[in-house]
Amino acid sequence: MYKCSIVRLEGIDDRLSCLLEQSKAEGHRHLQRLVDEYQSGGNRFDRPGELLLAAVDEDRMIGVCGLNRNPYGERQDIGRVRRLYILQAYRRQGVARHLMEAVVDEAKKHYSALVLFTDQPAADVFYRSIGFSAGASFEKATHYLEWGRK
Helix, strand or coil, rough: CCCCCECCCCCCCHHHHHHHHHHHHHCCCCHHHHHHHHHHHCCCCCCCCCEEEEECCCCCEEEEEEEECCCCCCCCCCEEEEEEEEEEHHHHCCCHHHHHHHHHHHHHHHCEEEEEEECHHHHHHHHHHHCECCCCCCCCCEEEEEEECC
16 A cells, blocks of 8 residues: 555645646546635535545645535435545555545544445446445435444
């Protein structure tokens, strides 16, 4: 497993630009949405039970992942994984797993389940490998992880 630090981001900074450019080149729009929503105030990952994490190699940001309260459905005890992205050169080295462990650890303090949406086959395999189930048990989610009600 690749050794990197997981840090909580208190804002969007220039270190995200490398991830943003690579994600756009790969045809992904979710990091641009992260930036746009952060700048507009629509999602700053700053409400109780929310955070934005980065995987950092020395001073280089190599990955990012957020946690929000799930905005879909009535339940307030559901968290949602948002905007996971790892630089291509660091994939399949445990960076995403390391980020997701930190997200799950934080989610367990606030929620009884964690959900996400992906339409990427490789992401489906990854999320299942770390314990998520695939299925439509939650609105606008393809995968979920439950550990019990808070």
